Amino acid sequence: MNRTSDLFDDRIADWLETDPTAAPPQVLETVLAAMPQISQRRSVPWSLPRFASARRLGLVLALLVLGALLVALGGLIVGPPPAPSPAETTFTSPVYGYTVRYPAGWTVVPGKRQILASVLPCALCEEPDNIWVVPNDVAITIAGSALPAGSTLESWTTSVTERMPAKYSFGSCVTGQEPVTVGGEPGTLTVYDCAVLADATVLWITVVHGGEGWHLVWTDLPNVDPAAIRPKFDAFLATFTFGSAPLATASVLPSVAPPPSTEAPAASLTPALPAGLYGAWYHPAPAFMTFYPAGDPYCLDVLHTQLDCALWHPVGQVKENAIATVDGTVLSMAWKSGFCTGVTSTYRLNLAGDSLDLTELPGGCEGGSYSLTRAGTGGTPTGPPEP
C-alpha cells in the first residue's frame, strides 16, 4: 500500500487528537495561588524588582543626572568625557585596556582573555567584558581585537553583521543602522530585533580604533523599544575612552560562507584538555563523543568559541555541542545546543589509553555518565555512518 503524504499527515493528526485536551484543575489552581507572589516585570529594564528600592531610586536619579547632562550638552557627546558623578564607578578593563564609567547598581564581569576577531562576543561568554545593567537580563558586552591590515569600519561592520545570522541561525533581522561616535572614533550602530534571540533587543556598535575592531553591544529584554535604550547607552558610551596599549594580534576574519578553515590556533590558545582526550570516542548507544582542540574550525565555526569544544552525536538524532574545559580531573561541558542547552555538566574524568569514563557529578544536566572507547579501536567504528 502506498501512503500519500496527506494520509500520513492525517494519521499523525488523528494520533495527537486522541491525547487529553482538558487540564487537571490543579493547573489553574496553582497558577492563581502563585500569581500574587510573582511581581510583573516592568518594561523599563532598570526598574526590575531585583533592585532594592533605594538603589533603584539612586540609579534612576543617576541616569536622570546623566540625561540632563546630555541635554545640556546638546545630545550625544563627542570629545572629552564628562566628569564622573559620585554615583558612578570607573572601570578600566584588565584585558582590553579601555576605561568607562557606569552608574551605581550596575555590575562588571571582566573578560578572562582577549577575544579573537573571528569570534562574536556574547553576554555569557568568558572573553568579553560584561557590564550587567540588570543581572541576568540586560548587559553591555565589550570586546576588541586587532584586525587584519587594511580593515576599515565598513569592512569590520560588514564582517560582524554578516556573521550574525550564522551565529544565531536567523535571516537578516537588522531593523536599523546609523553612525555613532565612541571614544572619539566613528562607529556604526546596528539594531537587531530577532525572534530567534527570544525577541531580545540588541544594539550592536562596531568601531575601529588603531587597527583594532571593537564590539560594544547592549542586549536588552524582549520587545523593548530601541529608542528607550538609547539615552542610557549613549550616556554610557560618552564615558568610554580607549586604552593606550594595543591589543594582541588578530585571527583571520572568516568569510560569510567560509571555505574549510586553515586558521591555526592562536599561540595563546594552549589546548586545555588532556592531549589524549582529543578525537572521537564511541558509545554503544550508538553515539560518538568528539573532543576538538581550541582553535579547531569546528569550535570556531559551529560554537563560535576559541576554547576546546565537544560534539555529542547520537546516531540518527540531534547533535549536541558543548564548550569543554577541564580542572584537574573534572571535565566541564557547557552545553550550547541539544537537550541540555544552557546547562553545564561536570564529569569525573578517567582516561586510560583507549578507554574513557565520564562520571557525571551532581548539579548538571543529569544526562548520565559515559563509558567510551576510542573510535576505531576494539572493533568499534571510526565514526557515525554517512547520512
Next chain:
Amino acid sequence: MQVELVERAKRGDRDAFASIAAASSDRCYALAYRILRDPHRAQDAAQQALLGAWRDLPTLRDVERFDAWLHRLVVNACYVEARSERRWVAKVRVLRAEPETGDIARGVAARDELEAAFRQLSPEHRAVVVLHHHLGYQLTEIAETLGIPAGTARSRLHHAVKQLRAALDANEATAVGERMA
C-alpha cells in the same frame, strides 16, 4: 474581548489575568502534553508558562499576538521540562501490543510505534510536529511562534515526519511479513 483582558493584565490587573489563565489553561496543557507525553510534566510546563506569561506580560509589545506568545512560552517551558529528564529516559521502548494479529491489534501496534518514534524526537522536533499537526500552524506561523527561521521550521518538520514515517513503515513491513508467514 481577549485583547482588552490582555491589556488590563499587562497593566497588572490580576483578575483580568485570572480570566485569561482560566481560558488558556486547557490549551496550554494540551500543547504541553502532546510535546512531553507525560501528564505531570505537562502540568508543570503549563503552570510555568502561565506564570511566566503573568510575569513577562508587560514586555509583550503586541497584545494581538498574545496567543502565539503564550504558545512560545509553553514550548519553552516544555524544553526546560524535557532537559530536566535524564537524557535516556525519554527513549522509552514501547512493547508491541498482544495479540499481534487482526486489524485492531495492528492499529494499536501502529499507534505504539508512532508513540515510540515520537518519543525519540528531540523536544524541538516534537514541538514543530504538534504545532503543525495539532494546532494546524503553517511553517511561517511555527517559525514566528518558536522564534526560528522558516527554513529551520521546515527542516525540523521534514526530519520529524520522516522519522515518524520510517517507524510506521517498519511496523507495516512487519505486519506484511506476518501475513505471509
